[in-house]
Amino acid sequence: MRSQPKQPNTDPKHVPSLGQAARTAVREGVTLLQLNVEGLTKAKINILEHLVSTHKVTTILLQYKPHIAALRSKISARNNLLRCLVGSSWGASTFRTAALAIVHSAAEYAAPVWCRSVHAKKLDTTLNETLRIITGCLRSTPVAFMPVLAGIAPPKHRRAQATHKIACQAMDSINHPLHATLGGQPHGGRQRLVSRRPFSRHAAALVAAGFNINTAWCDDWKEVSRPLPPQFNVEPSTTTPTGADLPRKAWTTLNRLRTGVGRFGKCMHRWGLKTSSSCICGAESQTAEHILFDCRVLHPPMGQDDLKSPDEEGKRWLQLVAEYA
Numbered sequence: 001m002r003s004q005p006k007q008p009n010t011d012p013k014h015v016p017s018l019g020q021a022a023r024t025a026v027r028e029g030v031t032l033l034q035l036n037v038e039g040l041t042k043a044k045i046n047i048l049e050h051l052v053s054t055h056k057v058t059t060i061l062l063q064y065k066p067h068i069a070a071l072r073s074k075i076s077a078r079n080n081l082l083r084c085l086v087g088s089s090w091g092a093s094t095f096r097t098a099a100l101a102i103v104h105s106a107a108e109y110a111a112p113v114w115c116r117s118v119h120a121k122k123l124d125t126t127l128n129e130t131l132r133i134i135t136g137c138l139r140s141t142p143v144a145f146m147p148v149l150a151g152i153a154p155p156k157h158r159r160a161q162a163t164h165k166i167a168c169q170a171m172d173s174i175n176h177p178l179h180a181t182l183g184g185q186p187h188g189g190r191q192r193l194v195s196r197r198p199f200s201r202h203a204a205a206l207v208a209a210g211f212n213i214n215t216a217w218c219d220d221w222k223e224v225s226r227p228l229p230p231q232f233n234v235e236p237s238t239t240t241p242t243g244a245d246l247p248r249k250a251w252t253t254l255n256r257l258r259t260g261v262g263r264f265g266k267c268m269h270r271w272g273l274k275t276s277s278s279c280i281c282g283a284e285s286q287t288a289e290h291i292l293f294d295c296r297v298l299h300p301p302m303g304q305d306d307l308k309s310p311d312e313e314g315k316r317w318l319q320l321v322a323e324y325a
């Protein structure tokens, strides 16, 4: 028995999928497409490029909300994988490499296409969770500290870097599909798609400003509320941070001491998890600063050098402090 042909959806609020829209465009020669882009893949990008380049469609309105929602779910699942490995023998350096390979690679796939969407920021909270797993920082830790400790630039700068890279490639090669779009015309060249934040304008602005991820990150870092904890001795850099070769527990303790947010007496008392904020040395309030600068029992054997590059003695001290951090 032959199946009934599928009836088209006549709901005026219905937004077709990319496949449906492409078939309609080819069949009926429509000129305006409004698309909910979900699960952006190379194949879907190719369909879009094909529709535009063959003039099947002259205007495409892209909405990335479903794509970013789907991406958040994917990143959360990968974060859970990383979280399962927290108790393993993996050190910080391995965690960082794994996060870049399985989380950030997925989170930044085709980012130059969707990074200007207002929904892109929603992904950042999930990526902050990735940084929290890498650094071992607690939820109360200021968000700006975690990229610095992990040695991974904030997501918005990484997405801008991807856009800058593709813009430079397009400008350098006459055979690049985007070369004409970024061809040095005023206001970033011809705008092919209707958008309030078009790729061409964003890319041209990044190239004109000579975008550099480290400079952009350092500029942001200057805006972080001051004063920083006196023991926070790390600067923004995309290289592996000092201490990343430590065993997981020592690395976690090191970061909690650096940020001042950990299972110290004062924090635990404030969170209602301890009845007193006192230290084992008898001091009234146990904080990271107290442990590092004043504590008679838990002070670092080599002073502040143990926070910069812990040696064997420094590692033993971090293991001791791990009980309180």
Ligand SMILES: [Zn+2]
Pocket (backbone or CB within 6 Å): 279, 280, 281, 282, 283, 286, 290, 291, 294, 295, 296, 297, 298
């Ligand atoms: Zn003490």
